[in-house]
Amino acid sequence: MTRRLLLIGPPGAGKGTQAGRLTEHFRIPAISTGDIFRQNLRDETELGLKAKAFMDAGDNVPDEVTNDLVRDRLSQPDCAEGFLLDGYPRTTDQVRALDEFLAEKGVALDAVVELVADPDIVVERLKKRAVDQGRADDDENVVRHRLDVYAKQTAPLIDVYAERGMLTKVNGIGEIDEVTGRILDALSVRDLP
Numbered sequence: 190m191t192r193r194l195l196l197i198g199p200p201g202a203g204k205g206t207q208a209g210r211l212t213e214h215f216r217i218p219a220i221s222t223g224d225i226f227r228q229n230l231r232d233e234t235e236l237g238l239k240a241k242a243f244m245d246a247g248d249n250v251p252d253e254v255t256n257d258l259v260r261d262r263l264s265q266p267d268c269a270e271g272f273l274l275d276g277y278p279r280t281t282d283q284v285r286a287l288d289e290f291l292a293e294k295g296v297a298l299d300a301v302v303e304l305v306a307d308p309d310i311v312v313e314r315l316k317k318r319a320v321d322q323g324r325a326d327d328d329e330n331v332v333r334h335r336l337d338v339y340a341k342q343t344a345p346l347i348d349v350y351a352e353r354g355m356l357t358k359v360n361g362i363g364e365i366d367e368v369t370g371r372i373l374d375a376l377s378v379r380d381l382p
């Protein structure tokens with residue numbers, strides 16, 4: 190069965206970890222715009238160069254750049270049977286671009302999962318990740334800014350999807366397996382076993 194899912198939530202909520210679990214469970218590709226940007230930074234591509242200053246500052250990469258990237262990725266054959274988007278859409282313009290893409294293909298999203306996590310907890314998690322993984326944007330000031338950008342630009346999208354009846358909220362605090370279980374339960378309630 191086709192699955193088209195979005196995972197939304199603040200930085201540090203564990204989206205990447207859960208995306209990895211869900212991709213195995215549903216056998217669909219997980220597409221993380223953050224991971225794609227980081228890979229491009231490492232490879233020093235043109236896209237990486239465009240994204241670098243924004244990422245280092247904890248700002249969103251411009252919509253036009255991100256929308257083109259996602260459109261290309263979702264057009265790959267492995268996405269025909271479904272996909273899980275992690276970290277996209279992040280702005281209302283990205284929602285519009287995604288809606289347009291899906292409409293062109295004549296398909297729709299099945300569900301949007303919000304991973305809910307308290308800001309104090311995510312700041313602690315990201316501080317730990319800064320030490321473990323050395324991500325430049327996990328510096329404490331940049332983290333605070335990313336949370337702010339999330340609150341202003343991305344949190345409003347939760348209401349958009351809630352109004353469409355697509356949203357399911359899941360508590361992101363707990364053991365990794367426990368959270369995966371909650372997501373799968375929430376999706377099965379929505380007839381997505």
Ligand code: ADP
Nearest residue numbers: 200201222223243244248249250255276277279
């Ligand atoms: P987090 O969710 O922890 O902030 P991500 O890996 O999703 O981490 O994103 C890291 C950075 O990549 C963001 O701060 C932003 O600069 C860029 N980025 C990722 N996804 C998007 C997007 N959909 N739109 C714009 N910028 C993005």
